[in-house]
Amino acid sequence: MIRIERRLEQPRWLSVAVPVVSIVVAFLFATVVLVATHHAPLHTFRRLFDAAFLGNGALTETVVAATPLAFTGLAAAVAFRMKLFNIGGEGQLYAGAITGVTVGLLLAGAPSPLVIGAMMLAGAAGGAFVAAIPGLLRAFFSTNEIITSLMLNYVVALILDYLIFDSHSYLRETKGFEASVFPQGKTLPNEATWSSWTLHGLVVPLGAVVAVALAVALWGLYTGTRFGFEVQVIGDSARAGRYAGMRTRRKILAVMCLSGAIAGLGGASQDGDFRHQLDPRGLTQANYGYTGIVVAALARYNPFAVVLIAFLLGGLQNAGFALQGADFPNGLVGVLQGLILFCALGGELFVRYRLRIDRRVATAPEPAS
Amino acid sequence: MNNSLLVVVLASGVAYGTPLLYAALGELLAERSGVLNLGVEGMMLVGAVMGFWAVQRIHATTTLALLGAIGVAAIAGAAMAGIHAFLVITLRANQIVSGLALTIFAGVAGLSSYLGNDLNLARSPARHQFQEIFPKSWQDLPAVGPILFGQSALVYASWACVVLVALYLTRTRLGLNVRAVGESPAAADAMGVNVSAYRYAHTLVGGAFAGVGGATFSLSITPQWVAGLTQGAGWIAIALVIFAFWRPTLCLVGAYFFGAFTALPFALQGHGITVAPELFQSLPYVMTIVALVLVSSRAARLRFGAPAALGLPYVREER
Numbered sequence: 269m270i271r272i273e274r275r276l277e278q279p280r281w282l283s284v285a286v287p288v289v290s291i292v293v294a295f296l297f298a299t300v301v302l303v304a305t306h307h308a309p310l311h312t313f314r315r316l317f318d319a320a321f322l323g324n325g326a327l328t329e330t331v332v333a334a335t336p337l338a339f340t341g342l343a344a345a346v347a348f349r350m351k352l353f354n355i356g357g358e359g360q361l362y363a364g365a366i367t368g369v370t371v372g373l374l375l376a377g378a379p380s381p382l383v384i385g386a387m388m389l390a391g392a393a394g395g396a397f398v399a400a401i402p403g404l405l406r407a408f409f410s411t412n413e414i415i416t417s418l419m420l421n422y423v424v425a426l427i428l429d430y431l432i433f434d435s436h437s438y439l440r441e442t443k444g445f446e447a448s449v450f451p452q453g454k455t456l457p458n459e460a461t462w463s464s465w466t467l468h469g470l471v472v473p474l475g476a477v478v479a480v481a482l483a484v485a486l487w488g489l490y491t492g493t494r495f496g497f498e499v500q501v502i503g504d505s506a507r508a509g510r511y512a513g514m515r516t517r518r519k520i521l522a523v524m525c526l527s528g529a530i531a532g533l534g535g536a537s538q539d540g541d542f543r544h545q546l547d548p549r550g551l552t553q554a555n556y557g558y559t560g561i562v563v564a565a566l567a568r569y570n571p572f573a574v575v576l577i578a579f580l581l582g583g584l585q586n587a588g589f590a591l592q593g594a595d596f597p598n599g600l601v602g603v604l605q606g607l608i609l610f611c612a613l614g615g616e617l618f619v620r621y622r623l624r625i626d627r628r629v630a631t632a633p634e635p636a637s
Numbered sequence: 638m639n640n641s642l643l644v645v646v647l648a649s650g651v652a653y654g655t656p657l658l659y660a661a662l663g664e665l666l667a668e669r670s671g672v673l674n675l676g677v678e679g680m681m682l683v684g685a686v687m688g689f690w691a692v693q694r695i696h697a698t699t700t701l702a703l704l705g706a707i708g709v710a711a712i713a714g715a716a717m718a719g720i721h722a723f724l725v726i727t728l729r730a731n732q733i734v735s736g737l738a739l740t741i742f743a744g745v746a747g748l749s750s751y752l753g754n755d756l757n758l759a760r761s762p763a764r765h766q767f768q769e770i771f772p773k774s775w776q777d778l779p780a781v782g783p784i785l786f787g788q789s790a791l792v793y794a795s796w797a798c799v800v801l802v803a804l805y806l807t808r809t810r811l812g813l814n815v816r817a818v819g820e821s822p823a824a825a826d827a828m829g830v831n832v833s834a835y836r837y838a839h840t841l842v843g844g845a846f847a848g849v850g851g852a853t854f855s856l857s858i859t860p861q862w863v864a865g866l867t868q869g870a871g872w873i874a875i876a877l878v879i880f881a882f883w884r885p886t887l888c889l890v891g892a893y894f895f896g897a898f899t900a901l902p903f904a905l906q907g908h909g910i911t912v913a914p915e916l917f918q919s920l921p922y923v924m925t926i927v928a929l930v931l932v933s934s935r936a937a938r939l940r941f942g943a944p945a946a947l948g949l950p951y952v953r954e955e956r
Contacts, residue, residue: 274955305755353733355675405926409933412943414673414733415879416929419922422872426915434913555746558737565734588746599751599864606742610720613730613738621729 271624272617282619287566290611297607298600307597316600319590320583328471329590332542334582336361338479339534340560341567341574342486343395347527348561349490349569350503354524356402356417357531358557359424360395364532366428367394369439369453369539369546372460380459384474387460387536395532396525398424403524407517413524421557428548439546453546462540475537479578482530483571490571499523531557559585562605566612581605645904646897648783651792654896656681656853656867658795660874661881661888662802663846667718668878669806670839671819671946672725673732676739677847678871680717682749684848687713689855689862690756692765699765703790706765706856707849714848715841717743722840726833729950745865758862767791767857789857791849796889798846803885815839819944822951832951850874876925882932882941895921 299309320330340357347354368391375383398420405411431437433451441447441454462474490496502509502516509516534556543550563581567573588601660677667674674680688710695702721739724730743749753759767789769776775786806812817825818835826832854866873895880895881887898921902914932941 301751305751355733355737405930405933409930411930411933414948415876416926418675418872419876419926422869422922423919426919430913430915434915555741558741561734561737562741565731597751598754599747599749602741602744602747603751606738606747609734609738610724610742613724613735614728616730617728 271626272621273624275620275622278619283568286615286619287612290615291608293615294604294607294611297611298604301603302597302600305597312597312600315591315596316584316587316604319587323590325469326583326586326590328469329586330579330583331470331472331476332582333586333589334579335473335476335479335541336534336538336554336556337559337563337578337582337585338476338483338575339537340531340556341563341578342479342482342560342571343527343531343534344561344564345567345569345571345574346486346530347523348564350499350519350523351506352406352520352523352527353414354399354402354417354527355414355561356399356420356528356557357560358555359417359421360398360528360531361535361538361557362421362424362428362551363394363398363528364391364535365394365538365546365551366424366431366439366535367391367532368536369456372456372539373439373454376457376459378459383460384462384540387462387540388478388533391532391534391536391539392529393532395535396529399524399528399531400521403521403528406524407520425548425552428546428551432546432548441545453548456539456544460540461544462537464541473537473541475534475541478533478537480575482533483575486571495519495522531560559605562609566609642904642908644780644783645907646900647893648787649900649904650893650897651784651788652858652896653899654892654894655788655792655795656850656858656870657874657877657895658889658892659798659850659853660847660871661877661892662795662798662885663714663843663850664874664878665843665881665883665885665888666802666815666839666846667843668947669819669883669944670815670836671822671944671949671951672722672836672840672843673736673948674718674721674739674840674843675733675736675875676717676721676743676871677874678867678869679740679743679747679749680714680844680847681851681854681867681871681874682745682865683717683743683752684710684714684851685855685866686749686753686756686758686851686862688848688852689758689763690752692763692856693758693761702765703767703856707852710848710852711845712848714851715845718840718844718847721844722837725950726836726840729952732948732950740871750864753862753864759864761861763856763860765856766860791853791857799885799889806885816944819946822946822949826951826953836951847871847874873921876921879943880921880925880928882928883943 302309302312319326321327340361343357368387371390372383372387375386401420402413402416405416406413431439432453439453441452464471464473498514498519502514502519506516563574563577567577584601584605660681664674664677688706691709692702692706695705717739721735724735725732741747769787770790771786776782806816814825814830815835818830818832822832851867855862859866877888877891877895881891898917901917902912905912932938
């Protein structure tokens with residue numbers, strides 16, 4: 269008879285061992301899938317790894333793919349830590365991309381640092397605004413934020429489509445040959461292009477630096493401030509928080525807005541760092557918001573781990589993108605990501621619980637260990 | 638008359654609403670037992686690809702091939718749901734994260750595309766597809782013709798499913814037990830109901846329904862395999878369950894309502910009226926939010942709200 273018991277204390281080494289073992293097991297499962305469908309697993313993984321980390325310029329592309337995941341991962345981690353299941357990172361990122369690009373276009377001609385700063389603020393504000401809706405509904409009507417934030421993803425995605433494909437908005441390019449063939453957004457001016465630095469051939473975009481700085485700031489917020497402490501208490505037990513006199517409604521709203529702002533910043537970084545225009549197709553097909561939740565869950569809501577996991581999953585996504593073609597199994601990257609997540613979720617059980625095998629012959633109760 | 642805007646929109650609303658209805662009925666069963674499965678989109682896509690594969694490979698009469706394909710789609714959907722069930726029921730994982738993982742695993746960039754590619758299904762039309770079953774003369778009847786008689790067998794089967802699920806949940810012992818499991822697993826457990834078994838069974842059946850919903854695309858609406866052909870229908874189905882207050886009959890109404898919103902912009906365009914399609918497409922989502930807020934009060938939530946234990950793992954020792 270196998271029994272599952274809750275652990276009283278979670279050993280530290282497990283929180284490292286479980287993710288590592290999860291990834292190994294996920295690759296084993298993927299091997300089974302590949303063998304079953306007549307692909308050579310080792311060769312395929314080798315190509316995946318090369319395209320993600322080792323190849324020429326691979327790391328730069330991996331950072332490009334990882335930056336938005338770090339933002340949405342941090343956004344999800346912030347909310348999930350308080351058991352606020354904001355799965356609207358997707359829509360909040362779009363909103364940030366809309367407001368960011370708008371400000372970038374409006375401020376054309378101003379000094380570059382000013383424009384970039386304004387774009388960041390606007391992106392954060394746009395994301396926070398969208399997140400405030402489920403936040404307010406949750407705080408004042410106790411409406412389930414999972415569903416409302418999920419629904420808003422689609423609403424904002426449709427607004428995105430509307431701005432570029434079905435209207436003559438300020439953000440849409442109306443002049444030029446290309447724009448007459450396929451609708452697209454106006455290109456940002458040079459002063460709205462975010463800076464980047466090159467280290468030994470690796471290009472580090474400003475957005476990636478901001479994401480890492482955010483992770484540090486969030487860690488400080490959790491460990492060193494009263495706000496962080498109260499968020500932790502409310503997350504563990506909302507009732508205990510209320511009895512202790514914490515203002516849970518305000519905290520819900522604040523955390524939702526913070527989460528939305530981080531995702532929105534990721535949207536602005538998409539404009540300024542990488543796409544340089546509002547790109548509805550590119551943004552909606554990338555699923556940054558949903559993958560961010562996965563990143564946050566794998567990182568167990570720890571901000572530093574979010575950055576690390578975003579880098580690893582970013583590598584996988586970059587590889588999938590680079591290897592798209594006839595001779596590489598299509599859809600393998602999603603399968604692999606899903607498997608890693610399944611294994612990590614399953615492995616979580618072993619962090620929180622332990623398995624005990626009871627032998628029926630044992631008569632005396634075992635001493636508690 | 639049969640070309641009038643209303644008739645066209647209603648008739649295509651029924652057609653577009655049918656996959657939503659199947660998927661929503663499945664999600665409703667899972668949610669009524671307390672399991673939130675956000676992987677509907679992934680399960681639908683795998684159902685769509687496997688159903689399409691079956692119809693291409695089964696060499697039999699049209700009826701048998703289509704029946705076989707629906708069976709395969711249901712099994713494929715249930716298999717996907719099985720992963721979620723194992724993770725959230727046995728391993729007590731977070732239901733939201735597990736459901737999202739399922740969508741990533743099985744969705745557009747995952748298993749469904751992998752299978753579609755590996756089985757060489759793209760760019761070939763379905764060898765058999767669901768067609769209107771009533772004679773042409775019936776379909777030409779004013780108004781009711783196109784709406785009621787111009788549909789495929791999948792539509793009529795979905796009506797039977799609505800009735801069966803509604804009766805099951807309100808008139809049978811098993812159905813009442815399911816609701817007890819979803820509302821208060823501890824009480825159900827005390828009654829002697831096996832909470833895990835009920836949750837497993839309904840999550841799996843829910844996945845089977847989602848698989849059939851996906852196959853509705855690849856065997857009737859599209860009808861071929863295109864990666865990601867559901868285009869977010871799985872998410873609308875999740876919204877639909879809430880919009881219908883977890884009631885099967887309201888699911889039917891809501892599905893056709895949402896289906897009609899998909900069809901309306903195109904029908905309007907046919908009448909020379911151009912409206913931004915996004916306006917109508919966003920209405921289902923906005924209306925779901927509004928419906929959810931309206932039933933947020935304590936009293937309304939008890940009557941119309943989500944099953945009380947939705948999304949919570951049940952561990953006997955930790956009540």
